[in-house]
Amino acid sequence: MKKRVTEAQFQTSIMDLEVGQQTIEIARGVLVEGLQQSSFVRTLGLTRGAVSQAVNRVWTAHLEKSLPEGYERVSVVLPEQQAFIVKKWAQQAALKRESKQ
Incomplete structure (x- = not known):
């Protein structure tokens, strides 16, 4: 899945973030403009990790601010059967949200 956002989503995402201008420029280039991260590694002389x-x-x-009201993002490790059930719940919740739009 390619990580992409609109300019409006990007502005909302960075609103309360305490990051430097270089971070904003890199993130906008990748997330909004679709540039490759490797281009920033070359042009800015940064590591891939940075x-x-x-x-x-x-x-x-962006992910945190785009959650619908009353929803929470969780990350867990579960036994296979419980994970199957939780994935089904996630699908049902997605369908429910889509039907409200």
């Missing part, structure tokens, strides 16, 4: 971290800070903020 560029990835800049993008992920904004992407994580």
